[in-house]
Amino acid sequence: MTDLKPRYDLAVIGAGPAGLAAATLAATRGLSTVLLDEQAAPGGQIYRAITRSPVRNPNVLGTDYWHGADLVGPFRDSGADYLPGAAVWSVSRTLDIGLSRDGAARILPARHVILATGALERPFPVPGWTLPGVMGAGAAQILLKTSGLVASGNVVMAGSGPLLWLLAWQYLRAGARIDAILDTTPRENWRQAMPLLPAFARSGYVGKGLKLLLEVRRKVKVIGNVSALRAEGDGRVQSVVYRQGNGAEQRLPADTLLLHHGVIPNINLANATGCAQSWDEAQRCWVPDVDGWGATSVEGVAIAGDGAGIGGALAAEHRGRLTALDALHRLGAIDRATRDRDAAPHREALDRALRGRDFLDALYRPGKDFRVPADDTIVCRCEEVTAGQVRDAVKLGVSGPNQTKSFLRCGMGPCQGRLCGPTVVEVIADARGVSPAEVGYYRLRPPVKPITLAELASLPKAEDEVAAVMHH
Amino acid sequence: MSEPDVIIVGGGLHGCSTALHLALRGVRALVLEKDHIGRHASGVNAGGVRQLGRHAAEVPLSVASMALWHGIRDLVDDDCGFESHGQLKVAETEAELDSCRERAAQLTALGFTHEEVVDQAELRRLVPAIAEHCLGALVSRRDGAAIPYRTTFAFKRKAESLGARFHEGAAVARVARSGRNWRVETADGAAHEAPVLVNCAGAWADRLAAQLGEPVPLEVIAPMLMITARVPPFLKPVVGATGRTLSFKQFPNGTVLIGGGLLGRAHRDENRTDLDFAKVSTNARTVWDLFPIMRSATIVRSWAGIEARMPDDIPVIGPSGTEEGVFHAFGFSAHGFQLGPIVGRITADLITRGASDLPIDAFRIQRFRHTAAAA
Numbered sequence: 001m002t003d004l005k006p007r008y009d010l011a012v013i014g015a016g017p018a019g020l021a022a023a024t025l026a027a028t029r030g031l032s033t034v035l036l037d038e039q040a041a042p043g044g045q046i047y048r049a050i051t052r053s054p055v056r057n058p059n060v061l062g063t064d065y066w067h068g069a070d071l072v073g074p075f076r077d078s079g080a081d082y083l084p085g086a087a088v089w090s091v092s093r094t095l096d097i098g099l100s101r102d103g104a105a106r107i108l109p110a111r112h113v114i115l116a117t118g119a120l121e122r123p124f125p126v127p128g129w130t131l132p133g134v135m136g137a138g139a140a141q142i143l144l145k146t147s148g149l150v151a152s153g154n155v156v157m158a159g160s161g162p163l164l165w166l167l168a169w170q171y172l173r174a175g176a177r178i179d180a181i182l183d184t185t186p187r188e189n190w191r192q193a194m195p196l197l198p199a200f201a202r203s204g205y206v207g208k209g210l211k212l213l214l215e216v217r218r219k220v221k222v223i224g225n226v227s228a229l230r231a232e233g234d235g236r237v238q239s240v241v242y243r244q245g246n247g248a249e250q251r252l253p254a255d256t257l258l259l260h261h262g263v264i265p266n267i268n269l270a271n272a273t274g275c276a277q278s279w280d281e282a283q284r285c286w287v288p289d290v291d292g293w294g295a296t297s298v299e300g301v302a303i304a305g306d307g308a309g310i311g312g313a314l315a316a317e318h319r320g321r322l323t324a325l326d327a328l329h330r331l332g333a334i335d336r337a338t339r340d341r342d343a344a345p346h347r348e349a350l351d352r353a354l355r356g357r358d359f360l361d362a363l364y365r366p367g368k369d370f371r372v373p374a375d376d377t378i379v380c381r382c383e384e385v386t387a388g389q390v391r392d393a394v395k396l397g398v399s400g401p402n403q404t405k406s407f408l409r410c411g412m413g414p415c416q417g418r419l420c421g422p423t424v425v426e427v428i429a430d431a432r433g434v435s436p437a438e439v440g441y442y443r444l445r446p447p448v449k450p451i452t453l454a455e456l457a458s459l460p461k462a463e464d465e466v467a468a469v470m471h472h
Numbered sequence: 473m474s475e476p477d478v479i480i481v482g483g484g485l486h487g488c489s490t491a492l493h494l495a496l497r498g499v500r501a502l503v504l505e506k507d508h509i510g511r512h513a514s515g516v517n518a519g520g521v522r523q524l525g526r527h528a529a530e531v532p533l534s535v536a537s538m539a540l541w542h543g544i545r546d547l548v549d550d551d552c553g554f555e556s557h558g559q560l561k562v563a564e565t566e567a568e569l570d571s572c573r574e575r576a577a578q579l580t581a582l583g584f585t586h587e588e589v590v591d592q593a594e595l596r597r598l599v600p601a602i603a604e605h606c607l608g609a610l611v612s613r614r615d616g617a618a619i620p621y622r623t624t625f626a627f628k629r630k631a632e633s634l635g636a637r638f639h640e641g642a643a644v645a646r647v648a649r650s651g652r653n654w655r656v657e658t659a660d661g662a663a664h665e666a667p668v669l670v671n672c673a674g675a676w677a678d679r680l681a682a683q684l685g686e687p688v689p690l691e692v693i694a695p696m697l698m699i700t701a702r703v704p705p706f707l708k709p710v711v712g713a714t715g716r717t718l719s720f721k722q723f724p725n726g727t728v729l730i731g732g733g734l735l736g737r738a739h740r741d742e743n744r745t746d747l748d749f750a751k752v753s754t755n756a757r758t759v760w761d762l763f764p765i766m767r768s769a770t771i772v773r774s775w776a777g778i779e780a781r782m783p784d785d786i787p788v789i790g791p792s793g794t795e796e797g798v799f800h801a802f803g804f805s806a807h808g809f810q811l812g813p814i815v816g817r818i819t820a821d822l823i824t825r826g827a828s829d830l831p832i833d834a835f836r837i838q839r840f841r842h843t844a845a846a847a
Contacts, residue, residue, distance in 0.1 A: 090749065098749055107749060274744065396629065399508065406515050406621030409725070414701050414772045446747060450701060450770040457760045459753035
């Protein structure tokens with residue numbers, strides 16, 4: 001890590017649309033800026049491999065994907081430093097960033113930090129979801145973007161939400177076969193979503209979305225109102241068993257089951273930094289508390305993009321620019337009036353991009369049975385803890401996820417609760433008959449990404465140790 | 473609801489243990505805990521159950537507590553994850569090995585035989601993965617480790633089953649005399665009365681002591697720990713070092729806990745700690761030196777608990793020096809977990825019999841009368 005400055009005005013973490021847009025604007029307007037990203041190339045998940053995807057036919061991944069290239073060019077020209085392959089495992093309240101790259105760790109200080117850690121798929125804990133061959137639709141989409149790979153054999157998709165339909169469409173465009181889509185969207189969601197339809201109808205999504213949906217429905221068997229789902233197989237998934245409404249169990253052969261029911265903010269780094277967060281009932285997830293500029297409860301730390309609440313890729317871009325303007329203001333580069341004036345077009349664009357989001361949230365809100373699994377379903381994959389064990393702990397008087405963590409080791413594994421946190425919260429809240437808001441969430445701890453002992457040992461020595469050596 | 477006989481402030485291990493030992497004698501305790509049971513040091517410490525290397529004043533208590541640990545299931549109906557594979561302190565130089573011999577001799581002179589010095593061959597038998605340069609160790613074979621939150625929770629549940637009551641989310645706002653009783657008001661507006669008050673408030677205990685007119689020089693500290701992803705089993709005992717700060721052990725599930733008392737920063741009013749990764753790194757280098765097998769291990773989490781340390785590194789245990797009907801048990805200075813079972817019994821003895829058969833003079837709160845006044 002030779003090319004880094006010893007300290008930056010602004011460090012942006014995550015090179016998706018929010019991070020790219022934020023870093024570009026800040027660096028263009030004179031802040032010494034570094035963009036730290038875990039991946040080898042910019043784009044985040046939504047524009048994953050945008051500079052190097054082997055899928056060159058633009059019709060496969062779609063024009064929305066290729067918009068990502070419009071963000072990368074200006075970023076390259078912005079003067080921001082870019083550090084790919086860097087895992088950020090800690091951001092302290094003193095704005096010291098712990099990161100690892102190429103087997104060495106270091107602490108990089110910054111005057112302001114923008115977290116652009118994006119979204120991750122909401123855990124979808126059905127019986128058998130830990131079998132090989134079962135994966136998130138998001139993971140399948142990454143394989144397609146980075147390597148041009150699609151699943152072969154019998155492919156079943158199950159779940160709900162725009163990304164599921166987008167992946168189905170991309171799969172079909174890439175020539176893959178999909179045996180069936182099991183739609184778990186609860187029927188009653190339509191009642192909640194209908195009043196929000198007019199706003200959605202005025203958004204840019206509606207035309208594109210409908211076209212995509214119809215194309216998929218023409219080519220793939222879609223089974224709606226799926227109320228129960230499980231994967232079965234000996235050593236790997238071989239079939240998918242489901243139920244429609246109150247109907248009898250049906251079975252489909254499957255070599256691959258792609259699950260998805262929405263995305264939620266990736267809050268791990270913000271949480272470990274100590275940013276306050278609240279339960280969002282509409283999106284059914286924990287969301288960091290931010291103001292209109294993305295500023296969190298921790299001085300000097302802002303969040304841009306889906307990491308501060310799901311708004312989608314276009315919204316993320318605009319939110320990135322707004323947080324960058326606020327960073328410029330807070331660091332004394334521009335006054336408040338300039339910030340507010342320059343923010344106006346981005347705010348307008350953000351409002352446009354968020355139009356109709358309420359409708360999607362309401363329509364694709366996952367059904368309770370898929371959020372609050374039955375007793376024998378594993379919720380914590382790292383420690384193999386079942387929903388039943390969590391319920392038993394609640395019966396003993398364990399009242400929140402931090403206690404189940406201490407009690408069952410649930411959430412103590414290497415994923416730091418990314419795969420179980422939302423489910424554990426739902427299960428405890430349901431068992432106690434209270435809102436998840438009352439149950440709380442894991443207190444996460446750095447390193448939020450695993451680092452090796454060797455990396456940690458390579459950190460510069462503590463100041464007092466250095467001082468002790470100097471004085472001898 | 474009937475008023476309790478004793479109000480205990482603090483739902484950590486010492487508060488829960490005191491409630492249990494009182495309940496075993498038919499004395500009804502009410503435990504007031506500002507957060508939830510085992511939220512701080514009691515729930516997140518390294519879990520060492522250690523007689524090894526204790527301050528001379530603590531040794532009799534530690535030995536008595538060890539007997540309770542070896543029958544912990546009989547006491548609380550849960551094994552608390554307690555496993556006894558010994559604890560040892562590795563000597564890396566001849567000088568360190570000499571200090572181990574001196575220590576063992578000191579204890580023998582005091583009449584205790586649980587610590588012994590072992591040579592390089594026995595060290596390698598006990599800890600095959602230890603680095604080759606290590607020359608021997610001080611060993612306490614009946615020591616071990618348990619799971620802290622599970623332990624604290626087990627004490628709470630057993631106490632509760634015998635009639636103790638626990639109010640979580642009940643921060644004490646004010647304590648005052650009310651006739652023969654102590655009246656304890658909590659931040660949520662409730663008030664409770666009992667003739668006896670016990671201060672087990674850990675890192676917050678100095679505030680209660682100050683209200684009772686006996687301020688103490690308590691330091692709020694945040695000892696840091698880290699844990700690895702699972703690695704194949706290679707270690708049974710808990711390993712420390714003679715010349716450096718380390719506490720190192722492998723859980724039955726394969727994860728390895730690395731601690732030893734290096735301090736982060738505690739913010740007790742916010743229930744928050746900041747880690748100091750430069751110091752965590754020092755710990756990592758110690759492990760690098762002593763356990764070559766660990767060099768490729770992955771650290772998945774680090775944390776710190778909020779704990780109280782007294783200037784002389786031993787706790788405050790015993791009756792108040794200013795008020796009748798008040799007892800203290802706090803300030804365990806990052807090594808109170810093993811003492812939990814016995815200190816609850818000592819405090820219950822003090823309340824129900826007016827005395828303990830263990831020597832606790834060294835822990836009197838009066839020892840700070842002058843230092844705290846000067847501070």
